[in-house]
Amino acid sequence: MTFRRVAIIGLGLQGGSIGLAVQSYLPEVFTTGTDIDPVTRARAAERGLVHKVCESSAEAAADADLIIFCVPPGAMGGAASEVRATLPPGAVVSDVGSSKQAVAKALSEALPGHLVIPAHPVAGTENSGPDAGFAQLFRNRWCIVTPPAQTDLVKLSSLVTFWEALGANVEIMDPEHHDLVLAVTSHLPHLIAYTIVGTASDLEEVTRSEVIKYSAGGFRDFTRIAASDPTMWRDVFLSNRDAVLTMLQRFTEDLTALQRAIRIGDSDMLFNHFARTRAIRRSIIEEGQDDARPDFGRADHDAATS
Numbered sequence: 001m002t003f004r005r006v007a008i009i010g011l012g013l014q015g016g017s018i019g020l021a022v023q024s025y026l027p028e029v030f031t032t033g034t035d036i037d038p039v040t041r042a043r044a045a046e047r048g049l050v051h052k053v054c055e056s057s058a059e060a061a062a063d064a065d066l067i068i069f070c071v072p073p074g075a076m077g078g079a080a081s082e083v084r085a086t087l088p089p090g091a092v093v094s095d096v097g098s099s100k101q102a103v104a105k106a107l108s109e110a111l112p113g114h115l116v117i118p119a120h121p122v123a124g125t126e127n128s129g130p131d132a133g134f135a136q137l138f139r140n141r142w143c144i145v146t147p148p149a150q151t152d153l154v155k156l157s158s159l160v161t162f163w164e165a166l167g168a169n170v171e172i173m174d175p176e177h178h179d180l181v182l183a184v185t186s187h188l189p190h191l192i193a194y195t196i197v198g199t200a201s202d203l204e205e206v207t208r209s210e211v212i213k214y215s216a217g218g219f220r221d222f223t224r225i226a227a228s229d230p231t232m233w234r235d236v237f238l239s240n241r242d243a244v245l246t247m248l249q250r251f252t253e254d255l256t257a258l259q260r261a262i263r264i265g266d267s268d269m270l271f272n273h274f275a276r277t278r279a280i281r282r283s284i285i286e287e288g289q290d291d292a293r294p295d296f297g298r299a300d301h302d303a304a305t306s
């Protein structure tokens, strides 16, 4: 089967990008969408993020054969319960949440009897809201799909085909494993960025203006990440608590080892460690998951999408 009518709940970065990407790459698919925020609904209509912006989730869900929840992780259950009365029984329920076990549980409990196939496009920016979305967001990015153990294989394959049409490379993964992997590749880096930017701005001897004036490349890269949406990231850490705490423990041990190497002047240890991490950056670029240019290719991207 292929999806003909897709409902998008939440018209920010992710929902808006899906809506625009569907119009670019799946022109036969009709999209409805809504957002809890009336200003976002109005802007979504102006930008044409979906074919029809609805006043409520219940209205957007009626007739959908695929519904994708694009709201913060902590809002998934509440948003799903709003479509219980109108969502057609055969519709596939999916989402884009950054954590998978907690979100899958919230969606399944809110929509008993519906097939829930969670997904997570590992694609985003530090921007949020209805102006942040763009059709190319998912191109050559991974989308991790975490189906329940006994799932409908035809519908699973339709969801995979849907994401591939938007340009993503799809990987099927166990939700528990997803949460561990993303804790280290995405959630911990954000926590570190939030910490370092907060620490620098708190330091009394380095005034706020000096932090901004003399911001070196390393610090500036952290400020980009630390500008990400506070609601979303609060929810990510609370919904993936166990995996984040496991990885944080490991990170703290490794940081302590580097701290000791600096204190005792273990130059080999420092050099070998930095040589290993440099190689990781190179392999990410070789796999096409980032750009080698100093601005990560963002200037070209911004020019192409503005």
Ligand SMILES: NC(=O)c1ccc[n+]([C@@H]2O[C@H](COP(=O)([O-])OP(=O)(O)OC[C@H]3O[C@@H](n4cnc5c(N)ncnc54)[C@H](O)[C@@H]3O)[C@@H](O)[C@H]2O)c1
Pocket: 009, 010, 011, 012, 013, 014, 015, 034, 035, 036, 037, 040, 057, 070, 071, 072, 073, 075, 078, 079, 096, 097, 098, 099, 120, 121, 122, 123, 124, 125, 126, 127, 128, 129, 130, 132, 229, 232, 236
């Ligand atoms: N930002 C990223 O880089 C990124 C990447 C991959 C996945 N995600 C996941 O995507 C989801 C959305 O993130 P985003 O970056 O698009 O955030 P966003 O803030 O840009 O958009 C979320 C939208 O959801 C709306 N919303 C909140 N509660 C709602 C409800 N009950 N009903 C309808 N609308 C509601 C908000 O008003 C907002 O417009 C999150 O679960 C996040 O974990 C984000």
Ligand SMILES: O=C(O)C(=O)CC1(C(=O)O)C=CC(O)C=C1
Pocket: 097, 098, 121, 122, 123, 124, 125, 126, 185, 186, 187, 225, 228
């Ligand atoms: O590129 C960025 O700015 C992001 O933060 C995107 C990013 C990440 O790579 O960590 C953030 C959250 C996700 O769920 C997926 C992708």
